[in-house]
Amino acid sequence: MPPLDDVLLVTLPVLLAAFVLLDRHLVRACSLFVLFALAVALTWWKLGFLWLAMLETLLGAALTGGFLFHALGVGLAGRAPTARLAHARDPVPLIWRRGLVHLLPVLALLGMLAAALGSLPASDGSLAARWSGLVLIGLGLWAFALHTHLLRRLLAFNITGTGIFLLLMSLVGKTAPAAGQGLVITGLVVALLGTALGALLVRRLGALVPSREPASASDGQAS
Amino acid sequence: MSQAWLPLITLATSLLVAPLILLLPERAWRARAALNLSAALLKLLLVGLMVVGLYQGREFAFGFTVVPGVEFLLRVDALGMMFAGLSSLLWLATTVYAIGYLEDSPNRKRFFAFFSLCVASTIGISLAGNLFTFLLFYELLTLSTYPLVVHRGHPAGLAAGTVYLRYTLSGGLVLLLGVVGLHALVGDVTFGEREMLRDLDPSYHPLLIGLFLVMLLGLGVKAALVPLHGWLPRAMVAPAPVSALLHAVAVVKAGAFGIVRLVYDVYGIQLTFELGLLTVLTVLSVFTILYGSIRALAQQELKPRLAYSTISQVSYIVLGISLFGPFGTIAGLAHLMHQGLMKVTLFYCAGNYAEELGIHRIDELDGAGRRMPLTSLAFTVGALGMIGLPPVAGFISKWYLGLGAVQAGMPWVIGVLVASSLLNAAYFLPILHRLWFRAGPAHGKGQWPEERCLGRFETSGWLLWPSLATALFSLLAGLLAGLPFSPLDLATLVATEEYLP
């Protein structure tokens, strides 16, 4: 029976991620994402990767969050135009049947991953991180395939990425920490840059097409 | 060292003229004409040098490796020299003709640039020393003739260009597959190294037959063997010098020449005979000869009639090489030259009629002999040669074809020859009759469709002199067939090489 704080640290990001991905109110979702990033930073700290915890706080929570809010037009002082906030809600409702259909490929991928991981033994401490990583990957991919709102896709991408980082560090934590950290740091920077680019784009697109819903790309067949 | 570079320089004369022409401004037609003509003359001189060198037994070869196992090789041999001589001679004539024909028309710069490229490709084809190099220039020919076919840019021309490309590019692709297949089997085959295939184990023979047929399919498109001939009559919409060149030397001959190379220099006549492939060629060519002639009979316009006549006449070459024996070979190769000279004359004349009098249909030709006597004379010489009357060159071809048929033990071919000659007469003699013996506008009856007085003579001198020159050459090739350097003499040289090892 693992200690309670371990369980909490592993389940907290997963829960937060689920809330982030299911919330149609985008400002709330972004705020939850910042919380999620902080929770992940805590997990890193608990796993003993101090550097990663700091970077996650800085890059994941602060900067990524900042860019996400920028995309929504929410400034530091919160003096955002209300019209924009009205848009800050995904107009596409969640249809459960669609959600279930999109779950199938994700489950297939997770099954593949699990089959591969089955042959890699895990130490006790990393098992929990591995599972939460897998769940985050699944959740993120599912949401990425499901949502058409660009910002929600960015959120989903970030959560998938975090899941992969967790999985990666749970796999290599002891054997090759330097290489693993190198990959994760690169990944964090890439995720930040990608999110930043995406956020700026969402903003620009919104400014260019004021009449249409700023960030809908339903014509795009991206999945 | 000059010997290795001679083929390269010959190729370069027309290859380098193309960019030079592109650099000249569109208006500078004098400079362009001077450039074209001097390059054509230079090339004729160089080819002459190589022919003389060849008779003296010198070797000219230039080569380098492209990728390991594949060589780019230019080499001079008697067969290639026949083709090179023909193309450089006709290039000169056609250049003169084209300068006159295209006077004051747009896009002349583009025309002459691609025209030079086209001739460079035919020279490359004739100098190619192996299948790879041959293929290279064979495809380059397709590319360089397309802009010439669509030159006028009207819908009919564009449609003809599309059809032309469909046929020739598919043909080139099929040829490529065959050549690569042969390369994968035995490596680089230098022309003349017949032992490479002959010494293969008989178990490879079915494969060899397959590859031969594939390559024949590729080459047959350009040689316009029935049923691969569909592009040729449509390409008639091209300007007259282009049609003349396409039919006499460039495209059609490239295909026929390729078949000759394939039979004599890659497989060797002996192996081709043993594999039973000569019979395939005979049947194909006989069918094409008769089919082309019959279709020619049905044409009401001058150029399409000449086009179908080409389809028929080019197959004489294939027929000649398919007759096993030196006489057949001589006939096929000599006809390669003879047909070029005669057909180019006919096309020049057709162009003259169209330019001077606006005549396109045969029934408009009544009495044109009076209005344009010299052109009509040239036309008559060409037509009689096509029928095979002595002393024009065509007679020599048919005579040797007959001898070859007897030698190969296929006397029924003579029947085909007779039938085809009758058909030739049936579609050419009415034209001659109209030209000389029917009263027409020149006799004060009716009027020409669109008369323009282009020059001091019956038409512009640029148009007239080339027609007369080639007509004269077709006469001389027949009259002086026994002299050295005549087409017949060169053909005999090749045949001796082939049959007397």
Added chain:
Amino acid sequence: MIERLGLVTTQLPTTGSSVMALLVVVLPLLLGVLGAACRPKRGWPAVLASLLALLPLLTLTPLVVSQGTQAWVLELDGLTLHWRANGLTLLLLLLTQLLVLASAAYAPAYLRVAVQAQGRGPAWLWPLMGLLAASLSLIWLAADLLTLYIGLELMGLSAVGLMLLPGREDALAAGMRYLLLALIGSLAFLLGLALLLGAWGRLDLAGLAEAVEAGPVLWVAMALLSAGLLLKAAAFPLHAWLAPVHGSAWTPVSALHAALVIKASFFIALQLWLVFAPQAAVAAWVVGGMGAAAVVWGGLLAWRADKLKDVVAWSTVSQLGYLLIGFPLLIGTAPAVASIAWDGVWLQLLAHSLAKAAMFLAVGNLMLATGESRVSGLAGASRRFPLALLSFGIAAISLVGLPPSAGFTAKWLLLHAALAAGQWPWLLVLAVGTLLSAAYVFRVFRYSFVEDVELEDYRPVPLRMDLIALILALASLLLGLAATWPLALLEIAGGGP
């Protein structure tokens, strides 16, 4: 095969020239910094800066030619990065620098004529281009997965950034889609890396090649890595993002993207397959099948495309199919076959890069001159813009694979390899691809030869822009007969000279 990639564990790393290797990567960045600082209005400063980036190559080349593969190990706080340079690396580096040089020389004139300083876009062009060149150099040099990952991500992001520069709505929408797909591709790649690192605890390719053993971990990892890379390379079922992205991008950017960015993903994928699964013939056939589908489908779409740039972009999808056919010819085949296919694949890559860059530049010139982006808008172009059309034509010869172009020589080698391996289907695919490419290329020509159109207003483009396209096109043409030179460079693979 692994020796051909220059991945050898036994060789002692040479340290003397590691500065050179770093310079190869860093100097392109200098181009970016200088460009951003000066915003060159003329071509020559940009050309000078890109020429500077060629200098370290000039010292590196004789070193590799005389001593064989060079390898470097960079220690970074517990991390070891492995770099290497062999003949192939040099070839790709040279290609990259030359194309960047061409784009850099083209860009100032293009920006002046076509963009007219709208927005902040032009300022970002130079740093992003420098970053792109640097990340590409990093990819060619990398001999470990971490460096590859860094290079791939930098390349992807700078490519997305470059595509977004026009700032118009269609560019942004297409760019957003590209960004999301690129990010997904990176995630798949990272997940694959995670599995490899977790299972065998190292990231250097040469070491991994010895360590890996077949099993579910390897297969899943390879599937993930390949999926990510093929997505970025616009391989067949994952290609839909390509044409919209190119449709609105700036011409020099399109040229760089189609010529290099896509190739980099292909290069990494092929390298990983050769290292980790050199005998996986069945899986390679699957990739080859995707390539075949790409050849046909891309060709059909290019044929049907309405816009000029779409024709060129779809043709990239089709041509990449040829490269993917290299997989079944290289993997699990006899050494003799693989050796021919090896030459064929890289020659095809070179040929296509040069020809496609030339074609994009030529098409850009034509669009600029006619003010039309549709194929039918080219009517009469052959008289008015002969130079641009000539460049297009010469590049097209190489794309179709007609002699004497490099595309032809490459196709010859691929056909030969397919015949030697007895893999008949690829013959058919190459044949169909040739016909299709001829169809879409000559469709463009057909319109350009139309004569009876009125002289509308058109503006000639600066001669320099035409000349750059022409030079690239000629390079792809002449490389066909001069193929021995790059192929000889390819031979420098293993330890000794």
